[in-house]
Amino acid sequence: MATETVENYLKAIMTLAAESPTREATVSRIAAVVGVTRGTATSMIKKLTAGGLARAERYGGVTLTSSGRRAASDVLRRHRLIETFLVRALKFDWSEVHEEAERLEHAVSPRLLERLDEFLGHPACDPHGDPIPGRAGVVIEPAAKPLSSCKVGAVVRIARVIDQSAAFLRFMAQHGLKPDAKAKVVALHAPAQSMEVEPHGRTKLVLALAAAEKILVHAGR
Amino acid sequence: MATETVENYLKAIMTLAAESPTREATVSRIAAVVGVTRGTATSMIKKLTAGGLARAERYGGVTLTSSGRRAASDVLRRHRLIETFLVRALKFDWSEVHEEAERLEHAVSPRLLERLDEFLGHPACDPHGDPIPGRAGVVIEPAAKPLSSCKVGAVVRIARVIDQSAAFLRFMAQHGLKPDAKAKVVALHAPAQSMEVEPHGRTKLVLALAAAEKILVHAGR
DNA sequence: CCGATATGTTTGAGTCGTCAAACTTTCGAC
DNA sequence: GTCGAAAGTTTGACGACTCAAACATATCGG
Numbered sequence: 001m002a003t004e005t006v007e008n009y010l011k012a013i014m015t016l017a018a019e020s021p022t023r024e025a026t027v028s029r030i031a032a033v034v035g036v037t038r039g040t041a042t043s044m045i046k047k048l049t050a051g052g053l054a055r056a057e058r059y060g061g062v063t064l065t066s067s068g069r070r071a072a073s074d075v076l077r078r079h080r081l082i083e084t085f086l087v088r089a090l091k092f093d094w095s096e097v098h099e100e101a102e103r104l105e106h107a108v109s110p111r112l113l114e115r116l117d118e119f120l121g122h123p124a125c126d127p128h129g130d131p132i133p134g135r136a137g138v139v140i141e142p143a144a145k146p147l148s149s150c151k152v153g154a155v156v157r158i159a160r161v162i163d164q165s166a167a168f169l170r171f172m173a174q175h176g177l178k179p180d181a182k183a184k185v186v187a188l189h190a191p192a193q194s195m196e197v198e199p200h201g202r203t204k205l206v207l208a209l210a211a212a213e214k215i216l217v218h219a220g221r
Numbered sequence: 222m223a224t225e226t227v228e229n230y231l232k233a234i235m236t237l238a239a240e241s242p243t244r245e246a247t248v249s250r251i252a253a254v255v256g257v258t259r260g261t262a263t264s265m266i267k268k269l270t271a272g273g274l275a276r277a278e279r280y281g282g283v284t285l286t287s288s289g290r291r292a293a294s295d296v297l298r299r300h301r302l303i304e305t306f307l308v309r310a311l312k313f314d315w316s317e318v319h320e321e322a323e324r325l326e327h328a329v330s331p332r333l334l335e336r337l338d339e340f341l342g343h344p345a346c347d348p349h350g351d352p353i354p355g356r357a358g359v360v361i362e363p364a365a366k367p368l369s370s371c372k373v374g375a376v377v378r379i380a381r382v383i384d385q386s387a388a389f390l391r392f393m394a395q396h397g398l399k400p401d402a403k404a405k406v407v408a409l410h411a412p413a414q415s416m417e418v419e420p421h422g423r424t425k426l427v428l429a430l431a432a433a434e435k436i437l438v439h440a441g442r
Numbered sequence: 443c444c445g446a447t448a449t450g451t452t453t454g455a456g457t458c459g460t461c462a463a464a465c466t467t468t469c470g471a472c
Numbered sequence: 473g474t475c476g477a478a479a480g481t482t483t484g485a486c487g488a489c490t491c492a493a494a495c496a497t498a499t500c501g502g
Contacts, residue, residue, distance in 0.1 A: 044459080058467090086333075100333055258490080280449080
């Protein structure tokens with residue numbers, strides 16, 4: 001079994017890869033996500049490659065091997081099932097659960113995890129709309145595009161919230177912007193790098209495009 | 222915040238002290254409970270005393286200071302609330318929860334812990350009958366005596382099961398010997414170091430006195 | 443009282459994950 | 473094209489925890 005630290009690096013690499021499928025994960029980004037210096041990340045990545053979990057060429061990007069992907073999606077499965085459980089069963093606010101899950105994900109046994117999954121009725125997504133990998137490591141990434149890419153007048157349904165900082169999530173919830181909620185793009189202010197959004201049945205608000213990029217949506221109807 | 226390792230040593234010292242209030246915890250026993258060599262335990266205990274969590278005189282026993290006791294009962298509180306939650310909410314068998322809790326106890330935040338406590342209705346005891354320390358670190362050890370000390374004919378109510386190995390707990394449950402269950406001592410075989418016990422409404426069984434020592438009971442009625 | 447054995451301590455070494463700082467390579471702006 | 477900043481790597485050190493093995497002390501049976 002991979003150590004807790006290794007699991008965190010794997011998770012970081014996989015989420016970075018999912019975040020922008022164009023570019024591979026870089027040492028700097030991995031270091032930033034895990035919260036260590038670049039040097040530490042380099043040596044840890046060396047360990048991952050030695051263990052057959054990742055591939056990296058010198059001064060190049062980092063990718064997971066298939067066994068690395070399997071291990072990483074297992075961590076993600078644990079993380080997201082725990083988040084779902086905390087929200088659904090223990091009535092946590094979705095802004096609180098990320099850090100809790102960050103620690104718990106390394107302490108749950110396979111048995112406990114399956115119990116949670118069953119208890120929750122095998123959910124497909126966590127409270128932020130992130131897909132929960134299956135037991136076999138299969139992730140179904142629902143096709144969704146950033147809110148920032150939507151045109152004025154578009155009606156959309158929130159699919160997923162990428163930025164999971166507590167402050168951002170509280171702000172989102174306050175305006176009714178949770179997964180499955182509907183909203184309309186009412187204006188775009190290119191010079192100000194912002195857009196105006198009206199959540200269904202709520203007062204409209206202004207979002208920086210940088211923020212709107214962290215919100216994935218389905219074309220609504 | 223004490224490190225996970227430190228927490229485990231504190232827990233070991235406190236449970237050893239509670240187990241036999243006559244003798245102080247010894248280095249060997251602590252090492253055995255934590256699962257390290259004596260040398261390791263010695264140096265760790267030195268660290269505890271340096272940190273003001275324990276007192277130990279050279280070649281003498283180990284005791285917790287008041288702040289050590291507070292920290293230790295906090296760990297115990299977490300451990301036992303988690304066990305209770307796993308059994309009550311997630312339908313785990315009481316023989317399965319010890320190891321789960323052993324890992325989870327280091328990963329729950331104070332916030333999550335209070336949520337659990339509330340969810341469970343502030344339970345006083347865990348599934349094994351072990352008292353759950355209060356938030357302030359107060360432990361109410363219910364007066365109970367080992368089953369092995371009971372006379373023939375005594376009717377008792379199970380208070381607490383000290384031996385928490387999965388095999389022993391499964392055996393106990395199989396015979397209806399769980400906390401609050403009633404049983405009668407039907408015979409004592411001193412030469413064989415065993416006793417015969419009849420759980421209420423069940424067929425009687427033979428227990429080694431060493432095993433009966435690990436079962437605490439109230440004088441029944 | 444004495445010695446064997448159990449118990450406690452010290453030492454030297456190893457692993458894991460980390461940092462700071464020096465160093466190397468890459469890459470984009472000019 | 474080159475030069476400087478950004479990104480990646482290496483090195484040496486450290487803290488936390490552990491072990492094995494040599495050593496010191498205590499204690500119990502006779």
